Amino acid sequence: MNDIENPTQQPLTPAYLLKESYGLYGEKFWALFRIALVPAVLAYLWRYIFQLVVHQMAVAGWIGFESGKFALLIATGWIDGAFYWVVSSFFFAAVATTVLGVAGKDSPAVSDAFTQARARLGVLAAGALLCWTVFWLGRAVATYGLMNALDRLSLRLGFYATVAVLSIPSLLLAGLLARLALTVPVLMDKPTASLKEAMGTSVKKTEGWELFFMMFLVKSALLALGLYWLANHGLDWLWQRHMLTQTTYPWFARALYICIAAAVESPMFIAFSVLYRDSSSSREKALSAAAIE
DSSP: OOOOOSOOOOOOOOOHHHHHHHHHHHHHHHHHHHHHHHHHHHHHHHHHHHHHHHHHHHTSSSSSSSTTTTTHHHHHHHHHHHHHHHHHHHHHHHHHHHHHHTTSSSSSOOHHHHHHHHHHHHHHHHHHHHHHHHHHHHHHHHHHHHHHHHHHOOOOOOHHHHHHHHHHHHHHHHHHHGGTTTTHHHHHHHHOOHHHHHHHHHHHHHHTTTHHHHHHHHHHHHHHHHHHHHHHHHHHHHHHTTOOOTTTTHHHHHHHHHHHHHHHHHHHHHHHHHHHHHHHHHHHHHHHHHHHH
């Protein structure tokens, strides 16, 4: 295990975790941004290619809501999310490697962060697929039940109210799966740790932090929506002043969206990594103190 210490020796509270996470985010912004560009580009390319493939399958009549085609339609939804979760897990591993190196001499270079992540890609992918499958199934069942309940109660909500209500199961499931989020930092910190061992460690260290990470997720989602809203208005402003053409507009928009994704997706991964780093440090100090006594 790395020789990790909490340099501030402050109590591990939500306020401290927020301060430390965003402090590291600001300090290591450019390194984290460069790390995030790789998965952001991959995710964007996947979205474009996947939507094109699904469209062609629909045109060919392979998928649809008819009997025999619905199963393939459902499978495409799982495959789409599975790719994002695996890529996010790989990105998370690179961020964790960087954060866990902060207390040492220097944080790993971008290439080194991905090198360590690639070394554990198999177990990272297995963990990501397991969590995604639980989330996917749980969300589907919960959303179906919630929609039936709203229908039976004859509630007619507006679009945004409906989206907010149907987002509740996803948020609750995310809070539950946050108990397993420290699996990635454990795997990066302990090269020989198994997936089962890493998940067990994560469950122990995240006890009582579910609500904090649920609120963190809501904050991150609102921030991302706000930035994309501003980006779209900025693009419209440039278009109206003829600073963008029909040729440059799509490319500039894609580059802008990728940069926004790369900029806003790392804080939560930093927070998970800091929680692991400093909770591990506290445990080691307690064991050392007990040994001295």
